[in-house]
Amino acid sequence: SYELTQPPSVSVSPGQTASITCSGDNLGEKFASWYQQKPGQSPVLVIHQDNKRPSGILERFSGSNAGNTATLTISGTQAMDEADYYCQTWDTGTAVFGTGTRVTVL
Amino acid sequence: EVQLVESGGGLVRPGGSLRLSCAASGFTFSNYAMSWVRQAPGKGLEWVSGISSSTGSTNYADSVKGRVTIFRDDAKNTVDLQMNNLRAEDTAVYYCAKGVAGAVGAIHDAFDIWGQGTMVTVSS
Numbered sequence: 001s002y003e004l005t006q007p008p009s010v011s012v013s014p015g016q017t018a019s020i021t022c023s024g025d026n027l028g029e030k031f032a033s034w035y036q037q038k039p040g041q042s043p044v045l046v047i048h049q050d051n052k053r054p055s056g057i058l059e060r061f062s063g064s065n066a067g068n069t070a071t072l073t074i075s076g077t078q079a080m081d082e083a084d085y086y087c088q089t090w091d092t093g094t095a096v097f098g099t100g101t102r103v104t105v106l
Numbered sequence: 107e108v109q110l111v112e113s114g115g116g117l118v119r120p121g122g123s124l125r126l127s128c129a130a131s132g133f134t135f136s137n138y139a140m141s142w143v144r145q146a147p148g149k150g151l152e153w154v155s156g157i158s159s160s161t162g163s164t165n166y167a168d169s170v171k172g173r174v175t176i177f178r179d180d181a182k183n184t185v186d187l188q189m190n191n192l193r194a195e196d197t198a199v200y201y202c203a204k205g206v207a208g209a210v211g212a213i214h215d216a217f218d219i220w221g222q223g224t225m226v227t228v229s230s
Binding site for chain 1: 141143150151152153156165166167168201206210211212213214215216217218220221222223
């Protein structure tokens with residue numbers, strides 16, 4: 001079955017840039033989406049179709065996808081961005097989520 | 107307001123059954139695929155099942171195939187998940203999620219609206 005691998009944790013200083021990777025076989029040939037989940041809350045879609053931001057998502061969230069790796073970039077990271085982040089794609093009609101990355105703003 | 111509200115969770119014994127329901131409002135329900143996604147305590151997200159709009163085509167994760175059935179009622183704007191032969195590893199918060207596409211598994215599909223979740227606990 002298809003797998004998406006993310007680093008367990010990423011630490012970033014306030015105002016700096018956080019990059020979260022998501023690795024999967026030929027992931028660049030598929031579309032990647034990204035979700036933010038804060039403790040005790042439901043996930044929120046922040047990026048879809050590799051680099052599109054839904055309405056209401058701040059411009060500091062951006063995405064890219066090429067080769068075997070999709071990347072979510074948070075520019076000018078703020079304390080409110082501290083959360084778990086999951087990538088997601090589709091493989092043979094089933095949705096696959098990444099292992100998740102906890103972003104800590106130090 | 108666009109909203110998904112799940113119900114039906116609870117405590118069930120191993121081997122038992124449970125039916126979850128999700129009520130949608132604020133958008134044209136019949137136009138979109140709907141899915142169920144679960145999250146075991148302290149763990150990541152796992153897609154369970156999805157159902158397409160119009161065709162009603164269904165897809166299931168291997169971990170639940172044969173034990174779970176997804177239904178939709180476009181007249182009532184609801185999507186249900188019937189779960190049978192439940193196991194301890196099915197214990198999780200179950201989220202209802204709206205797709206951005208009409209077909210489950212469309213390459214550009216994503217989950218843009220999520221419910222608050224309903225807890226399912228399988229234990230003796």
